[in-house]
Amino acid sequence: MARNPKERLVSHPPLFTTFKPAGIGGMKLETVILELDEYEAIRLADYEGLEHEQAAEAMGISRSTFTRLVERARKKLASMLIDGLKLMIDGGSIHFKENMYQCLDCHHFFKSTIHEEKEKCPLCHSEHLVDFAKGFGHGRCCHKKARKNEC
Ligand SMILES: [Zn+2]
Ligand SMILES: [Zn+2]
Structure with a gap:
């Protein structure tokens, strides 16, 4: 069976999956889902400091796909910080x-x-x-x- 190019490789499962601003009841918060491939993009580019080329290779995707992925992930993290959203890590084709x-x-x-x-x-x-x-x-x-x- 041919590999589904949409299935990305993620090094290992994240240990922490839910984040929210302190002091606000969870019920009132809008939730944003960071998919596992988006989490991995942040981990490789911003935590490990890899070039997009290397990070894309590690995930088995093209460099341009990686660039779009990491940009989408950063946008979610930014709106979590600025708008005070609850963030959950889950899903994604990985x-x-x-x-x-x-x-x-x-x-x-x-x-x-x-x-x-x-x-x-x-x-x-x-x-x-x-x-x-x-x-x-x-x-x-x-x-x-x-x-x-x-x-
Ligand atoms: Zn033990
Ligand atoms: Zn699997």
């Missing part, structure tokens, strides 16, 4: 390259390849884990992509 877990007992965060499903916390050996990729509706799809060397 696959993860790596997974993140959190242990519910010792609260330790840890990374894992997308291939292996972790069952125990490496620190306290608890089996109560949050699987972040799964939380965003990913897992097997990402694994398949990774196996086909598309990541």
Whole structure:
């Protein structure tokens, strides 16, 4: 099956997904959704400081697509700051390259390849884990992509 060019590669799931201005009840706030590919564009360009060329390659998209993506993401972040919107990170047509877990007992965060499903916390050996990729509706799809060397 040919790769859907709209499916972007995201390094790993974000740990934090909801942001809102302090001191205002959540109900009154308008919500803006930052999609996972937009989050990744911000992470690569503004957090890691990559050139658009390199960032586009990391996500498996063209440079011009990346530029549009990062501009759209910045606009959302700006209006969140200026207009006091609630921001949630979710959705987008993506696959993860790596997974993140959190242990519910010792609260330790840890990374894992997308291939292996972790069952125990490496620190306290608890089996109560949050699987972040799964939380965003990913897992097997990402694994398949990774196996086909598309990541
Ligand atoms: Zn633990
Ligand atoms: Zn996936």
